[in-house]
Amino acid sequence: MVSLTDIKREVPAAEELLxxxxxxxxRKRVFGHAGFMIGAxxxxxxxxxxxxxxxxxxxxxxxxxxxxKLIPPVWYDHPKATWDHILGTDALGRDYLSRLFxxxxxxxxxGFSAMLISGIIGTALxxxxxxxxxxxxxxxxxxxxxxLSLPVVLVALAVVSLVGSSLTxxxxxxxxLIWDRFAVVMRSATQQVRGLDFVAAAEALGCSTPRxxxxxxxxxxxxxxxxxxxxxxxxxxxxxAALSFLGLGVQPPDPSWGLMVSEARGLIFFDAWLxxxxxxxLFTLVLSINLLGDGVRDITAPENRN
Numbered sequence: 531m532v533s534l535t536d537i538k539r540e541v542p543a544a545e546e547l548l549x550x551x552x553x554x555x556x557r558k559r560v561f562g563h564a565g566f567m568i569g570a571x572x573x574x575x576x577x578x579x580x581x582x583x584x585x586x587x588x589x590x591x592x593x594x595x596x597x598x599k600l601i602p603p604v605w606y607d608h609p610k611a612t613w614d615h616i617l618g619t620d621a622l623g624r625d626y627l628s629r630l631f632x633x634x635x636x637x638x639x640x641g642f643s644a645m646l647i648s649g650i651i652g653t654a655l656x657x658x659x660x661x662x663x664x665x666x667x668x669x670x671x672x673x674x675x676x677x678l679s680l681p682v683v684l685v686a687l688a689v690v691s692l693v694g695s696s697l698t699x700x701x702x703x704x705x706x707l708i709w710d711r712f713a714v715v716m717r718s719a720t721q722q723v724r725g726l727d728f729v730a731a732a733e734a735l736g737c738s739t740p741r742x743x744x745x746x747x748x749x750x751x752x753x754x755x756x757x758x759x760x761x762x763x764x765x766x767x768x769x770x771a772a773l774s775f776l777g778l779g780v781q782p783p784d785p786s787w788g789l790m791v792s793e794a795r796g797l798i799f800f801d802a803w804l805x806x807x808x809x810x811x812l813f814t815l816v817l818s819i820n821l822l823g824d825g826v827r828d829i830t831a832p833e834n835r836n
Contacts, residue, residue, distance in 0.1 A: 559828075559829045560829055563825050563828060563829055565821045565824055565825045565828075566821065566822060566824075566825020566826065566828070566829060567825075568818070568821055569817070569818045569819070569820070569821025569822035569823075569824075569825055570818075570822050570825070571818075572814055572815075572817070572818035572821075573815070573818040573819060573822055576634050576638070576814070576815055576818065577634075577638065579631050579634050580631070580634040580635045580638050583628075583631040583632050583634070583635060586631055587625070587627070587628035587631050587632065588614070588615075588616075588625060588627060588628060589615075589624075589625035589627075589628045590625075590628065591624060591625065591628040591629040591631070591632045591785050592624065592783050593623075593624060593625070594622045594623050594624055595623035595624075596622065596623050597623065598615070598619050598623045599619055599620070599621055599622060599623040600618070600619060600620070600621060600797075600801055601615050601618045601619040602618045602801070602803065603616065603617050603618045603626075603803055603807075604616050606618075606803075615627070617630065617803075617807055618803065618804075620790070620793065620794065620804060621793065621794070621797065621804075626804075626807060628785075629785035629790060630785070630787075630790075630807065630808065630811060632784075632785045633785040633786055633787045633790060633808065633811070634787075634811070634815070636697070636770075636780055636784060636785070636786050636787075637767050637770065637771075637786070637787055637812070637815060638767075638815075639697075639701075640697070640700060640701055640704070640766060640767065640770045640780075641763040641764070641766045641767040641770070641819075642763060643701045643705065644701055644704035644705040644708065644762075644763075644766035644770075645705075645759055645762045645763040645766055646705070647701070647702065647704075647705025647706065647709075648704075648705045648706070648707075648708045648709035648712060648762055648766075649709070649712055649755070649758075649759055649762070651705075651706070651709040651712070651713075652709035652710065652711065652712020652713040652716060652758075653712050653713075653716050653755065655670050655673065655674070655709070655712075655713040655716075655717075656670070656712060656713040656714065656715065656716025656717040656718075656719075656720060657716050657717075657720050657743060657747060657748070657751075658670060659671065659713070659717045659720075660716065660717040660718065660719070660720025660721040660723075660724060661720050661724055661739075661743060661747065663721075663724075667717075670713065670717065673713075674710055674713050674714060677707075677709070677710045678710055680707075682707050682708065682769065683769070683772065685707060686703050686704065686707060686769065686773060686778075687773070687776065687778055689703050690703060690773060690778045690779070691778055695773075695777075695778050695779060695780075695781055696781070697780060697784070700770055700773060700779050700780065704766045704769055704770065705766075708762050708765055708766060708769070711758055711761065711762060712755075712758055712759075712762065715754050715755075715758050716751060716754070716755065716758075719751040719754045720747055720751060723746075723747055723750045723751060724747070728746060729742060729746050729747070732745075732746050752830070753826075753827050753830055754827075756823055756826050756827055756830075757823050757824065757826075757827045759823065760819050760820060760822060760823025760824075760826075761820065761823065763819055764815075764816040764819045764820055767812070767815060767816060767819075768812070768816060770786070770788060771786070771787055771788030771791070771812055772788060773788070774786040774787075774788030774789040774792060775788045775789070775791055775792040775795075776792070777792065787808040787809075787811055787812050788808075788812075790804070790807075790808040791805050791808050791809060
């Protein structure tokens with residue numbers, strides 16, 4: 531005679547029969563990835579501040595009042611420190627918190643725009659070289675080698691000094707100089723995907739080359755593209771800061787973080803916070819972008835989909 535206990539042992543539990551849905555698995559991967567959450571949160575705050583800078587800024591970032599110059603931040607034990615200027619003021623009496631908020635706009639705009647330009651150029655060259663091979667690959671390799679022989683900072687300094695410095699010039703110069711990593715990685719990734727069965731099946735069905743590239747190649751190398759895009763965006767932000775620090779990037783009175791560091795370099799031994807605050811902002815932005823990119827890559831990687 532079969533007992534009720536024996537039946538319970540043989541019948542699996544209901545939760546064992548139900549597999550987690552793809553949405554539940556994705557939420558588990560997203561919220562379980564500490565790096566992704568930290569990067570997304572920090573970058574989200576910076577983007578929010580950049581978008582709503584006109585409403586969040588307590589003062590006009592361009593308003594100069596020498597009577598209130600070099601007011602220290604509120605955490606300094608100083609009689610001039612006031613909550614009206616939480617991060618103090620610079621040497622021209624401009625509110626530092628307001629300039630920091632508006633500086634986030636410039637950094638994100640330059641980083642994203644330069645990454646987009648370089649991504650289009652590098653991805654097109656890399657995919658073409660990896661898919662077609664042969665002479666196309668040789669030509670693209672020659673172009674990549676030529677680009678790698680040119681030092682980015684020196685070429686950017688030369689071009690900006692000759693053409694003139696402006697926000698548009700900086701974006702285009704950086705976008706046209708940092709595409710090489712896109713091309714190298716996309717070429718290698720495309721070569722790996724090119725010989726797989728689903729690409730051969732699409733070719734056998736008579737699919738056109740653009741359709742194969744758009745529907746079969748690019749979706750399967752998107753993880754690599756995301757990581758390189760975040761790296762190059764952070765790279766572009768740092769290059770812009772370096773150019774602005776040298777006086778050949780964003781020009782005054784625009785509140786670029788690199789320019790803020792440059793304007794305060796003469797006061798580094800007396801008012802170090804003038805350099806520390808935009809420096810920490812740059813560090814946080816670059817770190818958050820890299821953490822976000824690594825997290826997206828880990829979450830969407832096929833080997834982690836379990």
